[in-house]
Amino acid sequence: MKRIGIAAGVIAAALAGCGPWGGTAKAKIALVMKARTNPFFDRMEKGAKEKADALGADLLVYTIADERNFEEQAQKIENAADQGIQVLLIAPADSKAVVQPLLAVQRKKIRIINLDNRIDADAAKQAGLTIDAFVGPDNVAGAEKSAEHLFQLIGSEGKVAMLEGIVSADNARQRKEGFEKARKNHPKVTCVASIEAKWETDVAFDKMRGILDNHPDLAGVFCANDNMAIGAIQAIDGAGKAGKIKVTAYDNIDAARQAMKDGKLHGTIEQHPDEMGRKGVEAAVDLLAGKGISEQIPVPTDLVRPEDVK
Amino acid sequence: MTSGTGGSTGSGSAPRFARLRSAARRLSGLAVALVVLYLLMTLLSAIEAGGAWYDVSRWRLRPPVFVISREAEGWSFAEPLRKLLGQCATNLVLAVGMTFVILAADIDLSVGSILAFGNVIFLLSVTRWGLGHWAGAGLALAGGLACGAVNGIVTVAGRVPALISTLGMMMWARGFAFALNTGTIYCPAPEFISMWLPVIIAALAVAAGGLVLGFTHFGRYVYAAGGNREAARLCGVPVRRIRMAVFAIAGVASSLAAIICWARIGSGSDRAGSGYELQAIASVVVGGTSLMGGEGGVFGTLLGALIMGVLSRGLDILIVPTELQNILVGAVIVAAVFYDQRRRARMEGGRP
Numbered sequence: 001m002k003r004i005g006i007a008a009g010v011i012a013a014a015l016a017g018c019g020p021w022g023g024t025a026k027a028k029i030a031l032v033m034k035a036r037t038n039p040f041f042d043r044m045e046k047g048a049k050e051k052a053d054a055l056g057a058d059l060l061v062y063t064i065a066d067e068r069n070f071e072e073q074a075q076k077i078e079n080a081a082d083q084g085i086q087v088l089l090i091a092p093a094d095s096k097a098v099v100q101p102l103l104a105v106q107r108k109k110i111r112i113i114n115l116d117n118r119i120d121a122d123a124a125k126q127a128g129l130t131i132d133a134f135v136g137p138d139n140v141a142g143a144e145k146s147a148e149h150l151f152q153l154i155g156s157e158g159k160v161a162m163l164e165g166i167v168s169a170d171n172a173r174q175r176k177e178g179f180e181k182a183r184k185n186h187p188k189v190t191c192v193a194s195i196e197a198k199w200e201t202d203v204a205f206d207k208m209r210g211i212l213d214n215h216p217d218l219a220g221v222f223c224a225n226d227n228m229a230i231g232a233i234q235a236i237d238g239a240g241k242a243g244k245i246k247v248t249a250y251d252n253i254d255a256a257r258q259a260m261k262d263g264k265l266h267g268t269i270e271q272h273p274d275e276m277g278r279k280g281v282e283a284a285v286d287l288l289a290g291k292g293i294s295e296q297i298p299v300p301t302d303l304v305r306p307e308d309v310k
Numbered sequence: 311m312t313s314g315t316g317g318s319t320g321s322g323s324a325p326r327f328a329r330l331r332s333a334a335r336r337l338s339g340l341a342v343a344l345v346v347l348y349l350l351m352t353l354l355s356a357i358e359a360g361g362a363w364y365d366v367s368r369w370r371l372r373p374p375v376f377v378i379s380r381e382a383e384g385w386s387f388a389e390p391l392r393k394l395l396g397q398c399a400t401n402l403v404l405a406v407g408m409t410f411v412i413l414a415a416d417i418d419l420s421v422g423s424i425l426a427f428g429n430v431i432f433l434l435s436v437t438r439w440g441l442g443h444w445a446g447a448g449l450a451l452a453g454g455l456a457c458g459a460v461n462g463i464v465t466v467a468g469r470v471p472a473l474i475s476t477l478g479m480m481m482w483a484r485g486f487a488f489a490l491n492t493g494t495i496y497c498p499a500p501e502f503i504s505m506w507l508p509v510i511i512a513a514l515a516v517a518a519g520g521l522v523l524g525f526t527h528f529g530r531y532v533y534a535a536g537g538n539r540e541a542a543r544l545c546g547v548p549v550r551r552i553r554m555a556v557f558a559i560a561g562v563a564s565s566l567a568a569i570i571c572w573a574r575i576g577s578g579s580d581r582a583g584s585g586y587e588l589q590a591i592a593s594v595v596v597g598g599t600s601l602m603g604g605e606g607g608v609f610g611t612l613l614g615a616l617i618m619g620v621l622s623r624g625l626d627i628l629i630v631p632t633e634l635q636n637i638l639v640g641a642v643i644v645a646a647v648f649y650d651q652r653r654r655a656r657m658e659g660g661r662p
Contacts, residue, residue: 100576
């Protein structure tokens with residue numbers, strides 16, 4: 001009881017000095033992402049903060065502890081919406097699981113901009129969710145660059161394989177499409193296997209071993225992300241073919257840069273997450289200023305070669 | 311389960327009210343802690359730093375509306391409070407089930423995984439098997455009950471320590487969920503359901519748990535089985551059946567939590583509820599239930615879960631980074647139990 005009294009006293013005292021309450025004219029934007037432990041999102045946050053400072057906008061950043069916990073991200077979305085924000089930038093942990101939580105945000109007349117992983121278009125349409133813009137990488141173009149680089153390295157002929165991400169995911173499908181597009185320019189390249197390795201290093205290791213057993217004369221492999229490339233490289237090392245089979249991938253994570261320094265990975269794709277953050281904040285500020293913004297805001301991808309990381 | 315007067319511990323209503331009084335005394339400290347924390351969070355969320363956060367002279371305070379929120383207009387008391395309760399709901403229902411298990415001096419690590427299993431069963435029933443929401447919910451509850459029953463049988467009849475048997479179920483149940491479906495199942499919930507069903511289920515679960523533990527023979531047996539297993543057995547308490555039953559209850563509670571989880575986010579997956587078992591155990595323990603069994607109750611768990619929820623929402627509103635939040639929550643759990651232990655020791659020492 002005494003403690004309640006003290007707390008009430010503190011509040012009353014604080015209220016006595018209470019000034020006028022009014023919203024500031026600044027744009028207030030929240031950015032809800034996945035885990036900060038993933039360097040990709042760390043860089044996205046840095047880019048977004050930089051741009052927000054430059055444009056004089058308030059940016060509130062939320063991350064989750066477990067990337068697989070969609071309920072946690074829903075909670076962050078719910079809480080971010082109570083910050084008096086005008087725009088929510090969302091990098092979904094899952095392209096479908098964010099739809100219903102975002103509906104509640106939309107009901108509060110908060111504008112929504114989608115970063116990185118694209119929200120499922122069918123689910124959004126079914127629910128009546130309007131996304132003002134999508135800021136994300138061109139996965140098809142990126143994968144095409146990585147695959148093209150691979151085909152040139154093997155002299156535009158021989159057997160190649162691809163390790164795919166989770167096939168139901170948008171970005172996995174797009175990277176596969178980019179690979180197929182690059183293959184059209186190289187008629188002498190034959191694709192002997194294109195297998196789902198679920199973005200995972202250990203799955204990729206197993207699948208790659210299987211491919212090597214069947215095709216010992218494989219010339220190159222394209223992996224839809226760096227994690228899978230790490231697994232594939234281990235399998236190639238195990239088969240005593242290190243350096244003989246060319247490997248290119250996607251994402252430019254630290255482990256991939258190390259593998260390139262070691263001469264085991266021969267190229268990967270940089271997606272510029274910081275640029276995603278910058279463009280997202282810029283679009284939000286433009287939207288609030290009443291300027292028209294494009295519904296699709298592509299972020300360029302770049303090929304990173306071993307000579308670039310030395 | 312009857313709620314008649316006069317159980318094995320005595321007759322008439324006097325002992326029962328004595329028990330309620332002692333429970334109230336035990337919980338008053340927690341209730342005060344919850345109120346103080348809530349007021350602190352509302353106060354902090356009402357401060358707006360005009361300049362840099364440390365520039366106290368430019369702080370402004372919003373008029374007092376006692377909710378944890380930072381919105382400048384459109385004030386209502388009910389909406390932010392509903393959000394807060396909705397955010398507590400999943401964990402609260404898991405924790406109510408966990409309270410039964412811990413009171414009986416056991417532990418259940420599988421509730422988060424059973425949640426995922428129930429979540430997937432429910433969503434597949436609705437979207438793919440064409441069973442509708444009610445039948446889907448029934449099937450999910452049956453699935454949870456089955457998982458809980460297996461926990462009970464393996465632990466009690468198989469004499470496998472609960473820590474191990476439920477660790478096994480933690481892997482099985484998530485494995486079953488994965489085998490049934492990988493990836494996200496999208497199945498939006500109507501607005502009213504998404505807003506209110508979590509709160510309603512949680513309230514009913516707390517009420518039911520409180521009534522069963524406080525006013526039935528079964529409830530008394532749970533305390534007895536956890537307090538001193540051997541003595542309870544010698545007094546004729548069916549300890550083995552009671553222990554099996556508490557695991558089954560935790561399983562059903564996990565399925566209820568699975569339905570809450572769906573209502574809140576309108577989708578589900580085999581990855582739902584990962585790590586929730588520890589959150590539930592933490593809520594029970596913060597709520598003053600002894601890990602040794604036999605002491606505590608559902609209302610303590612309610613307070614414990616609310617404390618965790620207020621902390622989580624409050625820190626979110628104050629934009630404390632997730633990583634730092636985890637550190638703070640860990641400290642709160644340990645501090646709560648430390649304080650509770652000392653208080654209990656003092657109370658026992660001071661008793662005539």
